[in-house]
Amino acid sequence: MKATAIAHPNVALAKYWGKRDAPGNVPATPSVSVVMGGLETRTAVCFDASLERDVLALNGVEASGEPHARVVALLDEVRARSGVRARARVVTTNDFPTASGLASSASGFAALARAATAAAGLALDDAATSRLARRGSASAARSVLPGFVALGTEDDPAAEPVAPADHWPLAIVVAAVTLGPKDTSSTSGMSHCRATSPYYRAWVDDAPALAAEVRAAILARDLERLGDAAEASALRMHACMIASRPPLLYWTGATLELLARVRGLRAAGVGAWATIDAGPHVKVICRASDASTVAERLAPLAARTIVAHVGGGARVIEEAP
Ligand code: DP6
Numbered sequence: 463m464k465a466t467a468i469a470h471p472n473v474a475l476a477k478y479w480g481k482r483d484a485p486g487n488v489p490a491t492p493s494v495s496v497v498m499g500g501l502e503t504r505t506a507v508c509f510d511a512s513l514e515r516d517v518l519a520l521n522g523v524e525a526s527g528e529p530h531a532r533v534v535a536l537l538d539e540v541r542a543r544s545g546v547r548a549r550a551r552v553v554t555t556n557d558f559p560t561a562s563g564l565a566s567s568a569s570g571f572a573a574l575a576r577a578a579t580a581a582a583g584l585a586l587d588d589a590a591t592s593r594l595a596r597r598g599s600a601s602a603a604r605s606v607l608p609g610f611v612a613l614g615t616e617d618d619p620a621a622e623p624v625a626p627a628d629h630w631p632l633a634i635v636v637a638a639v640t641l642g643p644k645d646t647s648s649t650s651g652m653s654h655c656r657a658t659s660p661y662y663r664a665w666v667d668d669a670p671a672l673a674a675e676v677r678a679a680i681l682a683r684d685l686e687r688l689g690d691a692a693e694a695s696a697l698r699m700h701a702c703m704i705a706s707r708p709p710l711l712y713w714t715g716a717t718l719e720l721l722a723r724v725r726g727l728r729a730a731g732v733g734a735w736a737t738i739d740a741g742p743h744v745k746v747i748c749r750a751s752d753a754s755t756v757a758e759r760l761a762p763l764a765a766r767t768i769v770a771h772v773g774g775g776a777r778v779i780e781e782a783p
Contacts, residue, residue: 463509465580469572469776472497472604473745475692476673477699480652487597491669494612494676495604499773503569505554507577513549536598544582559641571598572605572776580778589620608775610680627772630683633753637764639716639742648740658707665702689735696737719763720744
């Protein structure tokens with residue numbers, strides 16, 4: 463009745479932003495991502511008949527409210543399918559800033575889906591685990607699988623492999639601008655955008671072509687094409703956010719300075735392209751051999767830089783007794 467899993471966050475090179483009117487948290491745009499090995503969430507789940515309610519400890523602090531409710535919803539689904547009735551103790555830790563736009567919900571729900579199903583004795587394949595994780599957070603569906611991964615917009619989608627982790631030794635240099643939590647969660651940001659941004663429809667209509675381009679560039683290992691399409695996806699998503707009312711502006715001055723520095727690196731002949739999620743941080747895609755040069759150039763503008771490599775999927779681990 464007990465299991466521990468680890469998962470890594472992922473960064474979308476073609477972004478998911480917006481939900482369909484379909485049950486179970488279904489994206490309105492297809493996305494393609496890469497798993498960020500080197501950043502890790504570790505989640506232990508223990509079903510315990512003596513508990514009166516599910517308990518969640520997030521980085522050593524007992525969580526309530528929205529994060530707790532989302533975890534309970536996933537545990538309820540696992541209980542319904544497995545017949546386990548006991549409540550659970552969930553202990554989860556991230557070795558990187560939480561809820562700040564560094565995709566902690568992606569690795570969090572991917573690790574939770576793996577650990578909770580294993581603890582309940584439910585044997586789910588990758589696709590079923592990915593669907594379960596998606597209900598917690600759609601980007602989490604992608605962190606269940608290794609390497610380069612896609613998530614579609616059909617009813618009840620599961621993440622699908624695009625290419626394995628060893629397909630292409632890219633690096634993702636994360637330039638974290640602030641280490642605190644962000645003001646607006648992705649979930650509420652995307653619903654605000656959909657309700658108030660005049661560019662929302664255009665964003666949704668345009669996204670599939672960019673996702674196809676990102677996928678083709680990954681398969682061809684064409685970094686320039688990938689970087690160009692990934693930057694376009696991130697900036698079009700942010701254009702849609704900024705046009706909301708009141709505006710949804712995640713950027714700070716440091717975000718813009720980092721974007722300018724990435725352009726400067728390219729002008730100097732270093733293949734580096736930026737992407738930005740629902741936060742101020744800038745993540746830069748480059749060849750693994752350029753990662754230390756890129757990290758050195760970005761470090762003076764960031765609170766912290768982390769170099770991630772293409773990582774594996776969410777997996778159950780053996781814990782020392
Ligand atoms: C900007 O997966 O966090 O990172 O499904 O509502 O939990 P929910 O949203 P979430 O949104 C991620 C948005 C993004 C782009 C992406 O990862 O594709």
